[in-house]
Amino acid sequence: MNDGAVAAPPDRVLDLFHGVRLTPTQRRIAHCLVQHAAAASYLSAAEVAELAGVSQPSVTRFAVALGHDGYPALRRRLRELTSGGATGGAGDGNELQRAVRAEIANLERLARELADRDRIAAAGQLLAASRPLPVLGLRAAAPLAAYFAYFAAKVHPDVRVLDDGGSLLTDRLEQAAASGASALLAFVLPRYPRETFEALREARDAGLTVVAITDSPVSPATEYAELVLPATVGTDLVFDLHTAPMTLAMVVLQAICDASPADTQSRLEAFESSAARRQLFLG
Template sequence: MNESGAASPDRLLDLFHGVRLTPTQRRIAHCLVRHAGAAAYLSAAEVAELAGVSQPSVTRFAMALGHDGYPALRRRLRELGARDAADQDRAGNALQRAVHAERDNLDRLAAQLADADRVAEVGRLLAASRPLPVLGLRAAAPLAAYFAYFAAKVHPDVRVFDDGGSMLVDRLDQAVAAGATAMLAFVLPRYPRETLEALREARDAGLTVVAITDSPVSPATQHAQVVLPAAVGADLVFDLHTAPMTLAMVVLQAICDAAPAETQDRLEAFESSAARRQLFLG
């Protein structure tokens, strides 16, 4: 839960939307999002230290966002924080606010999906990869498994990579040798180091990496050719992944739409098999 006067991560992301940032500036933006509760009170020197950049870089970052310097950006952050505090006062108790925040995350995702052609292109890219590697480590592992469970009903070879370690790179190499051309990766906070290393390995191996991640300034942007952001809820003790899971199913729909005849044939074959084996009660 944000402190009074602290801008929420979503408010911060709205500031960066549509602004072309350099890699260094993306690091600063990501740092501010991660420290959203304190961002409005940090000095330029403190932001520079947290982000691992120079203090002039922080000043240039503020100017890239349309401010005449970092103090003006900090005032803007405090204004946004005051607005968030007022909204929270009207939003009910802490549990209700967490659910309302997820609704807002879904609204933002819906707005992003106005560009249906981009999602359709992602669907064609992933549908054409045989096999299709799906990466999700630690907190992202359940999302990778959920996506893969349904994707396997319409795609002939879905391979879930949900364990790290030295074997992960071996499995990536095997997928590439078998004909994989793209990989779908779930990259969620707290961003496991192994996940980012796997993205780099996949790209170096020639795979086109599509990343579902929490923000357009996520560390995944350093290695993924296609980044699909969906905000993560951070108002409870553990993160809520409502929007990323929804986006995963949207991507799967795009895969189905990319090969409708094959999708229909595979679904009918599964239903026939399920009926023969009496898998379901209904």
């Protein structure tokens, strides 16, 4: 399987967990159900437990935490949500049109999430105050980290992209913390490289506050991040579409600008002056 080539569930399955405070074990179960929604709706509690790597009683307690009498009731609800019956225009047209319409739906979902501006503002304040600001993105997430960092460098004095794994990654995290970094922005996207979570553990051990842009509110990143910002990844083509996560990255950058407007304006003016002097752009 290629990077980013995993199937995601309908938004309706994710809605089961919204507003419910889950333990780390329950988040593992939720993530398992999200990734295997159609199949899980026909599995027993024991089979779901094995798939998620937890105990069978944990699956039962998870179902009760969601407001069901037990796992059979949750399974019936999953069957209702995954049995088809999708409405709207998402099923119209050819597969390319459906993929684009699915991305539009992902952006609309993100727009609804952004009704709570406090979480975005909190992320902006944490990241704006971190000097330097390390930005982590490995494998499929590396281009998003670079995209964010390119623009962030215009308003932040020291942005450090961490897009290579291996032993040097830990060195660079420790160097950032020793230089005064207080927070880390991490892009955590499917298929979830193992090295990403090792880096998140190292970041927490180094005293960094982790802000994660990830694909789901029950992503494995929730175990490591103090602040999780979800944006759905599109899965209708051979490789994942990152339209919503990329949009969210720019929203977070806006929040960084809003957290320090005077510094932002000063740095932008200095860049424009330098760009004009060097004739960087044609227009």
